[in-house]
Amino acid sequence: MATHVVPPRGMRDFLPAQKRRRERVLSTIREAFAAHGFAEIETPVVEDVARLHSGLGGDNEKLTFRVMKRGITADDIVEAADPIDLADLGLRFDLTVPLARFHSSNRASLPP
Incomplete structure (x- = not known):
């Protein structure tokens, strides 16, 4: 029987669809900040x-x-x-x- 292996407590894995959605949200945030003169570090x-x-x-x-x-x-x-x-x-x-x-x-x- 396979053992259910989970990430360390407080961490999580993102499946491809979740990762794309997450990156889209982060991209929207980055674009909004950049439009107002903020730069990433x-x-x-x-x-x-x-x-x-x-x-x-x-x-x-x-x-x-x-x-x-x-x-x-x-x-x-x-x-x-x-x-x-x-x-x-x-x-x-x-x-x-x-x-x-x-x-x-x-x-x-x-x-x-």
């Missing part, structure tokens, strides 16, 4: 975990999926006081932090 889906949590705390930290540092050894795992010490990146939970970072890094290149 794109930022990475991960940010430096320290930047994501600077000055925050509480529930915001619970919303972050952490990405383990690359090249971790067994000794690193044993020496870590907290599993959080093994992560240096976090999956963004909204666009506030990446937009602020993008603006501060590119402000000279952005139109007035």
Whole structure:
């Protein structure tokens, strides 16, 4: 008997017809924004975990999926006081932090 395999919690798959409909809606939104002078940017889906949590705390930290540092050894795992010490990146939970970072890094290149 085949096992029913589902995407990770909170994620979903889009069948071709759904994807076309979704892209059509997104295209309409993009065209409307462009007609009013807005231009698209794109930022990475991960940010430096320290930047994501600077000055925050509480529930915001619970919303972050952490990405383990690359090249971790067994000794690193044993020496870590907290599993959080093994992560240096976090999956963004909204666009506030990446937009602020993008603006501060590119402000000279952005139109007035």
